[in-house]
Amino acid sequence: MTARSTGVNHLGLCVRDLGASLAFYRDVVGFSVRSAPRRLAGAWFDTLTRSDGAEIEVAMCTLGDCTLQLVQYHAAGAEPVAAGHHRPGNPHLCIDVDDVDEKHAEVVALGAHRPTEIVDIAGTGIRSFYVEDPDGTPVEFLQMPTQADGH
Numbered sequence: 001m002t003a004r005s006t007g008v009n010h011l012g013l014c015v016r017d018l019g020a021s022l023a024f025y026r027d028v029v030g031f032s033v034r035s036a037p038r039r040l041a042g043a044w045f046d047t048l049t050r051s052d053g054a055e056i057e058v059a060m061c062t063l064g065d066c067t068l069q070l071v072q073y074h075a076a077g078a079e080p081v082a083a084g085h086h087r088p089g090n091p092h093l094c095i096d097v098d099d100v101d102e103k104h105a106e107v108v109a110l111g112a113h114r115p116t117e118i119v120d121i122a123g124t125g126i127r128s129f130y131v132e133d134p135d136g137t138p139v140e141f142l143q144m145p146t147q148a149d150g151h
Contacts, residue, residue: 010067013091013137016080018057018072020134028110028131029095029139031061031068051076083136092138100127100143107131
């Protein structure tokens, strides 16, 4: 018998500054903070992550059914890697919005998140743009086209 996967529990991102990242994902993206930041350390974590002497600070955020874990290493963390959509191994998050033009205007008004222009993806009517979180991780805001029945 093979154990089967039953769903995605959370997506984790390592960040340089937990406070700045929490503010971005809450105020710009729209996540709610589910659990306030707390520090963790111990042999169990060193074993789990193969990182001896690790001390981290963790916060959990939710948006719809998605849970995002933000992790800042205070000890035993490695140097940051270059972020970017075009770099293998780097994530990007895609967030559904009901009005991509309004969201773009909000992000531009907030400043400093390097928004791209809004594009129509391959002429499909799906419209999106990207911003960067404080560590440069790409975050996409995407609006699906409205069908003739309004959905």
